[in-house]
Amino acid sequence: MKKILVVGSLNMDLVTKVVATPKIGETISGDGLQFIPGGKGANQAVAMGKLGARVEMIGAIGTDGNGEVLKDNLIKMNVIADRIKNIAEAPTGVAMIMVNASGDNSIVVIAGANGQLLPEDVVDAWFDDVSLVVCQLETPVETVETVLRRAKALGVKTVLNPAPAKALSNELLSCVDLLIPNETEFESLTGVAVETREDLMMGYQAINALGIKEIIVTLGSKGAWYYNGENFLSVAAKKVNAVDTTAAGDSFIAGVCESLARGASMQEALEMGTKVAAITVTRFGAQSSLPTKEEVAGI
Ligand code: RIB
Numbered sequence: 001m002k003k004i005l006v007v008g009s010l011n012m013d014l015v016t017k018v019v020a021t022p023k024i025g026e027t028i029s030g031d032g033l034q035f036i037p038g039g040k041g042a043n044q045a046v047a048m049g050k051l052g053a054r055v056e057m058i059g060a061i062g063t064d065g066n067g068e069v070l071k072d073n074l075i076k077m078n079v080i081a082d083r084i085k086n087i088a089e090a091p092t093g094v095a096m097i098m099v100n101a102s103g104d105n106s107i108v109v110i111a112g113a114n115g116q117l118l119p120e121d122v123v124d125a126w127f128d129d130v131s132l133v134v135c136q137l138e139t140p141v142e143t144v145e146t147v148l149r150r151a152k153a154l155g156v157k158t159v160l161n162p163a164p165a166k167a168l169s170n171e172l173l174s175c176v177d178l179l180i181p182n183e184t185e186f187e188s189l190t191g192v193a194v195e196t197r198e199d200l201m202m203g204y205q206a207i208n209a210l211g212i213k214e215i216i217v218t219l220g221s222k223g224a225w226y227y228n229g230e231n232f233l234s235v236a237a238k239k240v241n242a243v244d245t246t247a248a249g250d251s252f253i254a255g256v257c258e259s260l261a262r263g264a265s266m267q268e269a270l271e272m273g274t275k276v277a278a279i280t281v282t283r284f285g286a287q288s289s290l291p292t293k294e295e296v297a298g299i
Pocket of ligand 1: 009011012013037038039040043094095107109138246247248250286
């Protein structure tokens with residue numbers, strides 16, 4: 001089977017639990033501090049590796065301890081990490097995360113080395129033996145655009161998780177085959193808030209005009225919807241006791257991409273993504289919460 005290529009961010013997550021996120025001017029106490037491997041790109045790659053996919057990650061880390069831990073974790077989780085770039089001039093990316101009593105989070109990302117993955121780093125060799133390339137938006141947008149354009153030219157299917165939400169050029173969006181935003185990102189790209197399937201179809205028209213054929217919108221506890229201009233599919237979220245929603249979206253995307261890469265149907269892919277995310281939110285942290293394929297098979 002060909003590889004999945006994830007091009008994206010690696011962050012060390014500095015995580016504390018709070019009762020509620022502080023208001024402006026307020027000082028509160030956090031309960032403990034944990035250093036947990038994270039970053040949207042690395043979370044997606046590790047989740048795919050744990051599901052048994054053949055996956056390579058490309059990203060950038062600083063020449064520091066955090067970078068070493070993050071790269072080691074990729075390797076331990078069966079992710080090919082040979083082309084991770086070492087940056088002497090910038091620290092490894094960091095995310096400061098507060099998880100509140102409901103399991104919801106607030107995140108501040110400091111890009112560090114992630115900002116040094118540059119368009120000129122992208123070479124055709126990255127796409128050898130690759131069936132699917134997956135990007136997010138925690139590395140420079142110009143690099144994401146270059147990756148997607150190059151993949152498209154080489155006949156590799158492209159997936160974009162437009163997170164965190166940013167303004168994107170039509171040129172970039174025209175290189176995306178499958179877009180996987182959450183509700184907020186969908187609204188920021190299309191101007192349409194998704195409440196009903198008609199909303200999804202209306203927003204779809206705007207992005208389909210740019211060449212995107214398929215879209216999956218993740219809807220949190222409401223599940224996820226898929227549309228390709230003809231077929232509408234949906235999956236309900238599993239009812240679980242969520243302790244931390246960090247990496248819920250990343251794990252969903254990993255389940256979808258792992259399934260599609262081995263030839264599963266889109267409905268099966270949606271169901272897989274939902275199961276992976278359901279387990280992830282019952283555990284604390286990003287990469288620390290991602291399930292193995294055996295655990296997913298058990299629910
Ligand atoms: O999607 C969750 C991730 O967002 C965290 O792991 C954090 O690093 C930020 O990138």
